[in-house]
Amino acid sequence: MRKTTLFTLDTPYREPLSICAAEFGAPDAPRSIAVVGSTRGNEIQQTFICAQLIERLSAAEERGLLAQDARILVIPSANPFSMNIGERFWPVDHTDINRMFPGYDAGETTQRIAAGLFEAVKDCDFGISLGSYYLPGDFLTHVRVTHANAISDESLQLADAFGFPYVVSRTPSSFDTTTLNYNWQVWNTHAFTVLAKETDTINQRTATYVQNGILRFMNAMGFVQSRSMGGSLAVHIDESDLVDVRSESAGGFFLRNVESGERVVEGQTLAVVADGFDGHVRETLRAPVTGYVFFSHTAPLINQYTIAFKLVPEVA
Amino acid sequence: MIETVFSAELPVGEHLLIQKNRIVGTGGPGPRIAIVTGVHGDELEGQYVAFELARRLKSALHLLSGTVDIYPAVNPLGINSIQRGMPLFDLDLNRTFPGNGNGPMAETMTAAVMDDIRGADVCVDIHASNIFLREMPQVRINELSADQLVPLAPLLNVDFVWVHASATVLESTLAYSLNSAGTPTLVVEAGVGMRITEEYGRRLTDGILRLAAHLGAWKGDFYSAPEPIVSHDGEVSYLNAEHAGIFLPRAKHATVLHEGEVVGIIADPLSGDVVEEVRSPRAGLLFTLRAYPIVYPGSLLARILGDIQ
Numbered sequence A: 001m002r003k004t005t006l007f008t009l010d011t012p013y014r015e016p017l018s019i020c021a022a023e024f025g026a027p028d029a030p031r032s033i034a035v036v037g038s039t040r041g042n043e044i045q046q047t048f049i050c051a052q053l054i055e056r057l058s059a060a061e062e063r064g065l066l067a068q069d070a071r072i073l074v075i076p077s078a079n080p081f082s083m084n085i086g087e088r089f090w091p092v093d094h095t096d097i098n099r100m101f102p103g104y105d106a107g108e109t110t111q112r113i114a115a116g117l118f119e120a121v122k123d124c125d126f127g128i129s130l131g132s133y134y135l136p137g138d139f140l141t142h143v144r145v146t147h148a149n150a151i152s153d154e155s156l157q158l159a160d161a162f163g164f165p166y167v168v169s170r171t172p173s174s175f176d177t178t179t180l181n182y183n184w185q186v187w188n189t190h191a192f193t194v195l196a197k198e199t200d201t202i203n204q205r206t207a208t209y210v211q212n213g214i215l216r217f218m219n220a221m222g223f224v225q226s227r228s229m230g231g232s233l234a235v236h237i238d239e240s241d242l243v244d245v246r247s248e249s250a251g252g253f254f255l256r257n258v259e260s261g262e263r264v265v266e267g268q269t270l271a272v273v274a275d276g277f278d279g280h281v282r283e284t285l286r287a288p289v290t291g292y293v294f295f296s297h298t299a300p301l302i303n304q305y306t307i308a309f310k311l312v313p314e315v316a
Numbered sequence B: 001m002i003e004t005v006f007s008a009e010l011p012v013g014e015h016l017l018i019q020k021n022r023i024v025g026t027g028g029p030g031p032r033i034a035i036v037t038g039v040h041g042d043e044l045e046g047q048y049v050a051f052e053l054a055r056r057l058k059s060a061l062h063l064l065s066g067t068v069d070i071y072p073a074v075n076p077l078g079i080n081s082i083q084r085g086m087p088l089f090d091l092d093l094n095r096t097f098p099g100n101g102n103g104p105m106a107e108t109m110t111a112a113v114m115d116d117i118r119g120a121d122v123c124v125d126i127h128a129s130n131i132f133l134r135e136m137p138q139v140r141i142n143e144l145s146a147d148q149l150v151p152l153a154p155l156l157n158v159d160f161v162w163v164h165a166s167a168t169v170l171e172s173t174l175a176y177s178l179n180s181a182g183t184p185t186l187v188v189e190a191g192v193g194m195r196i197t198e199e200y201g202r203r204l205t206d207g208i209l210r211l212a213a214h215l216g217a218w219k220g221d222f223y224s225a226p227e228p229i230v231s232h233d234g235e236v237s238y239l240n241a242e243h244a245g246i247f248l249p250r251a252k253h254a255t256v257l258h259e260g261e262v263v264g265i266i267a268d269p270l271s272g273d274v275v276e277e278v279r280s281p282r283a284g285l286l287f288t289l290r291a292y293p294i295v296y297p298g299s300l301l302a303r304i305l306g307d308i309q
């Protein structure tokens, strides 16, 4: 493993921002894969997953288990600058680096950061980014493929190799055109976004589970010999198949009965919204279908019109 | 009459409210004109326009035919707490249009705003740059709607009209969504974030009355500014910082520069050195100038409009 610096940016009053990568294999190897942990300062679990992945890949390298003709890049954080001061987005102007791809090296600051990262990873055959959702909450770990172009169909099939329970295909909306995942595909990289259960907290057990999935994928694509614990037979769904459960009539305390990943039956109480003044139940959120909790709001407070859960129906 | 466009219950004893002032003239039937501002919570120039326009209309209702709806705060929580985006999510509301009535709260909110404005004869969405840059009053128009909007834009008393290329990511703005829905919508950028420039506000207020008069809705007085410059992307130069430090402007905003003229310097307070001297790459109008001193490599310092007489 070599630690390399992909990009640096001078900043006022602080050390320069550095985007660092763990690099395995020759820089000019014919096959390559990149894993990007975080582009936002609150993606701590994503950064942690990559840090441990570097440790596991280093151990594999010492034992001669990495392919000789391949290069692996792992970038735990493209935005340590925000993480170190507890900010999610770029602290100066609140722009999101993951809305700046492919970047522009003569443009605004976050466009330059995106360009610096993209330049280093755009020619990889495979790209994995560990993202987070715009709604805060927990997920059932899954891999998603945004349908950008013709390469996406093959990517969807390859995504099975992660062995996560769900492969989600997503129809891009206007903002997708500026994400890392989408732009990788424009450059003909097979791009996958892995959504881990947590974002701003570390869970070592689920971190290992996500690393196992990434190593399973790397094993299947011939980058590393790994016998990660067997994964799931993936179910393919479209993002539009998910059923939302929303707080329709009230805001208040959010008292939750279920976790992401749990099976729930139609009519089951998933959570209640309790009054912020006297605590009485204002609204009961029930499962409209039998299925699995795919996403769950986890904050203790909830506003009216908040998507509290997304369920995968058991029967299509 | 004050009306509520959207209401959502917050967790503890409060509602998020988007309100509008519906001013109906007594001069007979006429068009509906929507004036929107406060999509970005750190932009306050439009607050003055909302106040001044309502004040002038209310004092002369007999001169107004039709309806003027004034929406001072599409992002009330942001304005209230000095945040550009919507608090809790740090979400830029101008990336959530046209919204979704069955989606998350922010999208439900923007869908309600869309539904309320849709069908107006014209809409003006007033922005005030951001806290970093000071802008001359200008109308920005997506090239896709240029045919319809370029003839209307000069009525707003701006200094110039910038017709810019369309970008997929801009499809989620209020203006794009309304224009797509058939409601002609002009975006004004003027002044600087977190401040009110009353001179600009008065000009824009007169400009809105001038637009109303053009549509047959206003029979009162208004000031008419000289014809603005109409420009396209190719005529605009961007000056970005190449070094970190403090930016000290040396040229005056809203003046015409010659090629090579010093726009400003970037200084390092620790070493006492000037680390960069920023010069204009062309002769032209300095219509955007940095107002916030701290810069990173990439920070926008100025925009210059070339090819002007």
Ligand SMILES: [Zn+2]
Pocket (backbone or CB within 6 Å): B039, B040, B043, B127, B128, B129
């Ligand atoms: Zn704005």
